[in-house]
Structures are given as C-alpha cells and as structure tokens.
Amino acid sequence: MTTPDLMNVLYNALDEQLKVLGLTYQKPSGLSKSILETSAFFIQKKGASPWKNPGFQAAYIAHFLPMNIIRWLKVFDRIESQGFEELDSFLDFGSGPLTFKLAYYLKYQEFKPEYNFIELESIPIKIGSEIFKSIAKQLGDIKNENLSPSIKSLNLGDISPKKQSTLVLSYSLNELKDIPEKFWEFENIIILEPSTQEISRSLLEFRAQAVEKDFKPIAPCTHSGACPMLTHSKKDWCFDRTHFEIPNIAHNLYKILPFEKKHLTFSYLWLSQKETPKSQEKNLNEEIISDISKRPLRFVGDWQKEKGKEKIMICRSSEREFLSQLKKTKNPIHHNRGDQTNLDFEYEIKGNELRIK
Ligand SMILES: C[S@@+](CC[C@H](N)C(=O)[O-])C[C@H]1O[C@@H](n2cnc3c(N)ncnc32)[C@H](O)[C@@H]1O
Numbered sequence: 001m002t003t004p005d006l007m008n009v010l011y012n013a014l015d016e017q018l019k020v021l022g023l024t025y026q027k028p029s030g031l032s033k034s035i036l037e038t039s040a041f042f043i044q045k046k047g048a049s050p051w052k053n054p055g056f057q058a059a060y061i062a063h064f065l066p067m068n069i070i071r072w073l074k075v076f077d078r079i080e081s082q083g084f085e086e087l088d089s090f091l092d093f094g095s096g097p098l099t100f101k102l103a104y105y106l107k108y109q110e111f112k113p114e115y116n117f118i119e120l121e122s123i124p125i126k127i128g129s130e131i132f133k134s135i136a137k138q139l140g141d142i143k144n145e146n147l148s149p150s151i152k153s154l155n156l157g158d159i160s161p162k163k164q165s166t167l168v169l170s171y172s173l174n175e176l177k178d179i180p181e182k183f184w185e186f187e188n189i190i191i192l193e194p195s196t197q198e199i200s201r202s203l204l205e206f207r208a209q210a211v212e213k214d215f216k217p218i219a220p221c222t223h224s225g226a227c228p229m230l231t232h233s234k235k236d237w238c239f240d241r242t243h244f245e246i247p248n249i250a251h252n253l254y255k256i257l258p259f260e261k262k263h264l265t266f267s268y269l270w271l272s273q274k275e276t277p278k279s280q281e282k283n284l285n286e287e288i289i290s291d292i293s294k295r296p297l298r299f300v301g302d303w304q305k306e307k308g309k310e311k312i313m314i315c316r317s318s319e320r321e322f323l324s325q326l327k328k329t330k331n332p333i334h335h336n337r338g339d340q341t342n343l344d345f346e347y348e349i350k351g352n353e354l355r356i357k
Contacts, residue, residue, distance in 0.1 A: 013134035028253035072103030074242035094172025098128030195239035
C-alpha cells in the first residue's frame with residue numbers, strides 16, 4: 001500500500017515541475033485537455049512519445065507519470081516475496097522521466113542499486129532528474145538532493161548485459177516494432193505494460209518466446225508451462241489491479257477527468273535466466289510437487305455471478321480453470337484478482353471448476 005504522505009511528497013514534486021511549464025494542479029482545465037489528448041494518442045498507438053510537445057510533457061508529469069509510479073509500487077509489493085530486493089543493477093529501456101527509478105526511491109526511500117537508462121529523448125530525463133531531487137529534498141536525503149544524476153542515455157549496442165543484470169521495460173515494450181536481440185542477454189527482464197487486451201496478450205506471446213529461450217517466469221505466473229490464457233483462449237488476458245487515493249492537490253483535476261478514480265490496472269511480467277534463491281524454491285516446488293493440488297494458485301479474473309454460484313478464473317498450471325462457490329457455501333473465500341493462496345480448503349472438480357465444498 002502507498003502511504004498518503006509519500007504520495008504528497010510525489011505530487012508536490014510533480015507540481016513544481018508543472019510550474020516550470022507555467023501550469024499547476026490548482027488550475028486544472030488546461031492540464032485536463034492535454035491529458036485527454038495524450039490519452040487518445042496512446043490509445044491510438046501513434047508511435048514514440050512526442051516529448052518535445054509541452055502539452056505532452058505537462059500531461060505526462062500531471063497524470064501518466066504518477067499513475068505508472070503507483071502501478072510499480074503495487075508490482076513491488078507483489079514481487080518482493082520472489083527476491084526482487086536482491087536485484088542490484090537495472091537498465092531502464094525507454095525510461096521516460098525515470099518512472100521506475102522514482103517508484104523504487106519512493107518505496108525504499110533510498111536508491112542503492114546501479115541504475116542506467118536508454119531513452120530517445122533528453123527532455124523526460126531532465127524532468128525525472130528534477131523530480132528525483134525534489135523528492136530527495138522533501139525526504140531530507142541531502143546526498144541525493146545535491147546529486148547531479150547522469151542525464152546521458154546509454155546505447156544498447158554498448159551495453160554489457162552481464163553487468164546490467166536486469167532490463168526494465170516500463171510502458172516501453174509496446175512502443176517497439178522489433179525486440180532487440182540484446183534483450184535476451186539480460187539475466188532478468190521486468191516488464192510493466194498497459195492492461196489492454198491487445199497489449200497484454202502480446203505480453204503473453206513475449207512470455208512464450210522467453211520460455212523457449214530458457215527464461216523462467218518468476219512473477220506473476222505460478223508455473224513455467226504454457227499460459228492457458230494464450231493457448232486455450234483467443235480473448236483472455238492477464239492483468240492486475242491496485243487501489244489508489246488521489247491526493248488533495250490533484251482532486252480538482254480528477255473531478256473534471258472522465259477516468260476511473262479509485263483503481264488502476266496493469267500487466268506485468270518478471271522473467272529470469274538465473275533464478276533468485278526464493279524463486280528457485282518456488283520452481284523446485286513446481287518440479288517436486290507433481291501433485292497439482294499442493295501448488296499455489298493465483299486469482300486471475302474477477303468474480304462472475306452465475307445462477308446459484310459465483311466463479312473466478314485461477315492460474316496454477318497450463319489448464320484453463322476456475323474456482324467456484326455456491327451461494328450456500330459455509331466458508332466462502334474472499335480473494336480477489338492478483339491474490340495468491342494455497343489450496344487449503346476442501347473442493348471437488350466439476351469440469352473446469354474447482355468447487356469449494
Ligand atoms: C510511454 S513512455 C514510458 C516512459 C516510462 N518508462 C514510464 O513508464 O512512464 C515510452 C518511452 O520509451 C521511449 N522509447 C521509445 N522507443 C525507444 C527506443 N527505441 N529507444 C529508447 N527509448 C525509446 C520513448 O521516448 C518514451 O519516453
């Protein structure tokens with residue numbers, strides 16, 4: 001969960017950058033127009049982000065950047081148990097305003113790992129560096145407040161993936177026409193993508209390609225086999241959801257924006273060639289626990305009401321399965337999309353449903 005204080009720290013830093021552009025959350029009408037235009041630009045997938053356009057810059061600072069930071073904060077919560085904190089070197093490809101770095105810094109309130117980025121444009125890097133320094137100042141982190149972070153983008157051709165062990169792709173994979181071969185040389189690839197059906201299914205295809213190249217899905221997948229959403233359906237897609245609260249400073253802006261104001265959705269995927277000790281444990285279990293009923297399961301859908309019962313899609317193997325419970329079930333479960341649990345309740349198999357007894 002994100003604490004409101006940290007969100008205030010972030011939004012104060014964002015407002016400072018909006019003021020550089022002559023804008024502020026206090027006067028939201030100009031901002032909302034740019035946000036709606038930028039949203040249409042992304043939905044229509046018109047190509048690389050137009051960072052030279054001041055309206056795009058303002059829209060990204062005011063809305064798209066904080067929303068992606070909030071998504072990352074949830075992903076960090078989800079993947080910490082898989083050993084995320086052991087990763088010590090990141091290359092952020094298509095970093096924009098250093099979104100991943102800002103999220104990491106807000107979460108852990110320090111930034112120890114090595115961090116480099118590749119970005120086509122210098123404008124977002126300058127914006128992100130100023131926001132980083134402003135957050136540091138508000139947190140009393142004198143070292144980072146006075147630091148002049150590098151604003152120089154690396155070239156993919158010069159990178160030694162052995163040193164930069166983790167490739168981060170934050171809302172940038174879908175801007176690429178082709179996947180650079182070098183991506184497959186990284187030990188880890190961590191991806192955050194929009195949760196649309198089309199983009200999320202592309203991510204499932206990326207997963208399948210990676211598995212062929214001997215990568216193991218560390219998260220959110222519960223297994224390394226074929227993903228049933230891809231192989232057993234043409235429509236399913238895998239996404240997660242987080243709850244968030246808009247800080248007071250941005251209330252007036254969101255009053256006039258026609259967006260969902262309580263929940264954010266996203267798709268994510270962590271692939272690895274070299275497993276962390278924690279994920280090793282998980283995958284070892286997968287091999288040892290041939291009895292599928294002993295493996296963990298993850299909820300990958302929303303509850304669907306049907307006559308006399310409700311059901312929700314689950315992920316625990318390459319089979320497309322649901323967990324269901326009748327209205328009269330004595331001990332119903334209350335898990336939701338994204339949660340993981342063990343099958344420590346009694347059930348019977350009914351077709352593709354595990355029905356709770
Ligand atoms: C939608 S923005 C995402 C920014 C940031 N990672 C985030 O999550 O908020 C995609 C970024 O990828 C960058 N980009 C697109 N193609 C690129 C390429 N071939 N090399 C480097 N950066 C690229 C764009 O300039 C843009 O800043």
